Amino acid sequence: MKAVAPRLLDWQREHGRNDLPWQHPRSAYRVWLSEIMLQQTQVATVIPYFQRFVEALPDLSALASASEDEVLALWSGLGYYRRARFLHAAAKQAAALHGGELPADFDALLALPGIGRSTAGAILAQAYGLPYPIMDGNVKRVLARYHGIIGYPGLGPIEKQLWLHAEQHMPRSETARYTQAIMDLGAMVCRRSQPDCPACPLQSDCVAYRDGLTDSLPSPRPAKTLPTRQTVMMVIRDHHHRYLLERRPVDGIWPGLWSLPEASDPGAAWQVAGRYARLDDALALDSFDHIFSHYRLRIEPLLFAGVRAIPAVAEHSQHRWYPHDELLRLGLPAPVRQLLQRCKDLTP
Incomplete structure (x- = not known):
């Protein structure tokens, strides 16, 4: 199996999203805010909310000093409001413990409210250039198809397999571009429906493409009726x-x-x-x-x-x-x- 990172990096330079508002400038605060907003929310929806938020609260110190009403008003319409409350609480904690900055340390980031393994990895890779993988929905889809992993990605054993592959593919340099590349590939090419396999740089050794499984991978969440x-x-x-x-x-x-x-x-x-x-x-x-x-x-x-x-x-x-x-x-x-x-x- 050929190395994944070089192909994704080359593809991202030519075809990826390189003008997102949190990329210019790319600070730990802006990366963190975008990652929290992007949880279960599409990029096109997030962009105007992100721009409005950073205009009002441009850095972590401003967020830490803001009132809860101000934070929730800026978040209003994005849904999943617990994210905003955790964001606010984490900013206050970082201001108190880390001099008003997000720490460049994995365990210290995990100790902040609302920051999990993937968000910590995104901050470290994109803002600090450290080789930590991420695992959003797009990345899960790319890895599940590329490696032919059968099973719902939300299940513990399946997610563990995906994390192992994510770590194996993570390059030691160009970490910001690589994490953006694998997210972009999932959003733009390896889409949930009608993936554009001919345009994919990983097509030549993708198990799902080889075995005709692109429509069935990743495996869907087990069906349940909403009360x-x-x-x-x-x-x-x-x-x-x-x-x-x-x-x-x-x-x-x-x-x-x-x-x-x-x-x-x-x-x-x-x-x-x-x-x-x-x-x-x-x-x-x-x-x-x-x-x-x-x-x-x-x-x-x-x-x-x-x-x-x-x-x-x-x-x-x-x-x-x-x-x-x-x-x-x-x-x-x-x-x-x-x-x-x-x-x-x-x-x-």
Whole structure:
């Protein structure tokens, strides 16, 4: 089997992505931020979020000094908000323990919140030029096909095989370009569907190509049916056109974000809304689903418009009234942001 690294490096120089915003300049902070944002999110989606984030918080010290609300607002729409909370916590820890920089040490990086083996490897390889492999979804697909590894990559024994191969292929130099090369190959050529095998620099000794297995490798996640949970989400808007928002708890979905009050059913929703405002009427809107990794959330929106706020509630730390033009500055879950926009001009 021919060496993988030289072929990938040559291919990346000519065909790879060399103008991504986190590459210019390529600092440990920018690499780390991009890696966290790219977890379960595509590059095209991440780019505008990344640019907005680094414009507001250009370095680790700025992130460490920012408020949680500011961080979550910049993250709002990317989903998987626990990533943002870990990012913020890790920045504070690095500021306290490592002089405001990410350490160039594998074990020290792993000790920071939200940094796993692959993210640590990406920081060390791309920012510090050290030979540590990475293992994102694109890399798993390339290695599984190239070596003909059968089995779902999320399973421990399969993932262990992939890491062994990743370490074997990792060059001692040009580590930043190599890690970018293997990610680029998976994203641009060795795609999940309709891979462009004729354009692949590894085609000549790829097991999946040789044995006609490109459509079946990597092996899919074992099928499971997502359970459905239901909630009534209350859009409570007062006669000053302010919206009542509720701070989510630190555990569970959307931790620490501002969201809408919820109830188990419409009857309970009237009781909950009545704690915060004097109500006249309500408008039931079409329900919609939001998909999480482990379940489907069916949201049944109920709009209370033109209500009169109960003043004492405005002082409660977990519930606040916000004008519509201030909502964009808050960390809001994507479905909540969309629902508020949808309700902007509606009345019961």
